Amino acid sequence: MSEAKTTDSSPLTKEPLTKATDSSMSTEEPQNALTAKFTSKEWDALKAFRDELPDMLVSAYEKSDAKTAAIKLWGVTIDPTNLLDARVSVVLMKFLRARNLSVSEAKAMFISTLRWRDEFNVEAACNxxxxxxxxxxxxxxxxxxxxxxxxxxxxxxxxxxxxxxxxxxxxxxxxxxxxxxxxxxxxxxxxxxxxxxxxxxxxxxxxxxxxxxxxxxxxxxxxxxxxxxxxxxxxxxxxxxxxxxxxxxxxxxxxxxxxxxxxxxxxxxxxxxxxxxxxxxxxxxxxxxxxxxxxxx
Structure with missing residues (x-):
């Protein structure tokens, strides 16, 4: 089986912007086949979760530039200055689904995961x-x-x-x-x-x-x-x-x-x-x- 890696590219150029089906979403969301399956409740939770993400990064990394510095998780670039990205939405949704769409519990899991990845040194293990x-x-x-x-x-x-x-x-x-x-x-x-x-x-x-x-x-x-x-x-x-x-x-x-x-x-x-x-x-x-x-x- 081929194990060719996919490369990150901005969904803003790779995928057309379409409006989320949830009427409560006031912004346009980049869509892919996976985000198209999100429910209205999931979109609501994602929006609230995403609003807190810059502060989550500060909590995880404890450095002043964490609110603006991009990170990479599972090959997906998460840029806190531009979170309208379909692949990022899919990654963040995993933490929300794992915690029954509880934003506070998903937040704790996300911060814990980023801290663990640094402490464990996942990149070194992969090399x-x-x-x-x-x-x-x-x-x-x-x-x-x-x-x-x-x-x-x-x-x-x-x-x-x-x-x-x-x-x-x-x-x-x-x-x-x-x-x-x-x-x-x-x-x-x-x-x-x-x-x-x-x-x-x-x-x-x-x-x-x-x-x-x-x-x-x-x-x-x-x-x-x-x-x-x-x-x-x-x-x-x-x-x-x-x-x-x-x-x-x-x-x-x-x-x-x-x-x-x-x-x-x-x-x-x-x-x-x-x-x-x-x-x-x-x-x-x-x-x-x-x-x-x-x-x-």
Whole structure:
């Protein structure tokens, strides 16, 4: 699959200005296929959220020029002096949707995310060279679903030497964040703004998990829940051991319904997995090991 990056360009020249469908919007909004699906309530929340964005940047970066200095998030340039940008609207809407359109809660999440990205040094993680023999088989990006969303595979049994993978928890987290950022590069935030994830647990057993792997999983879950909102369309857990299925159902009542609707726990074997994935992904885009026809990893 080609992983060509899209380049930022101003929607003011790339896309025609059209009036937002919400009559309460007094300004013209640059539109794309994704903003065209915003509801009236979402436009109202976005406008209020956007009005506070310069102050949010000051809170996040604690410097005087933050109100006017452009930043880049997930490949999208956010210029606080010119926020009428369709791709920016799509990015900001993710924080609002993750917090049920609560502007105050979305604001807290956005500020927290910007601070975390600086503290974690996401850019450095993306430029780090990770050992192929340790991480090379743990993550794959292959094909798209029927709506053009990239499909991302996390293969937890891809390396059986867990001491090599999780011996340095912070290195694992840097790799995991860099892999997520690589996946996001395939989202244009014009037609596609979410991905499908397939988590493969083949070869993973209860005894194979140690304290480091548990800590890494816990920290990674916290990072993605707190700082990568609404980037997931669906998540499939495949080749899941029976004990993990039991744990999932145990915690099911604690999982938000909106999140639960995106998750499916699937059994083992290409035929079984294919029945779950083929309605979403064309057979030519799906690896054979998951019931498709593609000669992939």
């Amino acid at each position: 780090e060279v990770f050992p192929e023999d340790v991480f090379g088989e743990l993550g794959h990006i292959y094909g798209t679903d029927k709506e053009g969303r990239p499909v991302v595979y996390n293969v937890y049994g891809g390396n059986q030497d867990l001491k090599m993978v999780f011996g340095d928890v912070q290195r694992f987290l840097r790799w995991r964040v860099a892999f997520m950022e690589k996946s996001i590069e395939l989202l244009d935030f014009e037609n596609v703004d979410q991905m499908i994830q397939v988590h493969d647990y083949a070869g993973v057993s209860m005894t194979s998990r140690d304290a480091n792997s548990k800590n890494a999983a816990s920290e990674a879950s916290s990072i993605f829940a707190g700082h990568y909102p609404e980037l997931l369309h669906k998540k499939f857990f495949v080749n899941v051991p029976s004990y993990m299925t039991w744990i999932f159902w145990l915690f099911k009542p604690l999982i938000p319904s909106a999140t639960l609707a995106k998750m499916s726990v699937v059994g083992s074997g290409a035929s079984t997995i294919g029945k779950a994935l083929l309605p979403e992904i064309d057979a030519k885009q799906l690896p054979k090991r998951y019931g498709g026809e593609a000669e992939a990893f």
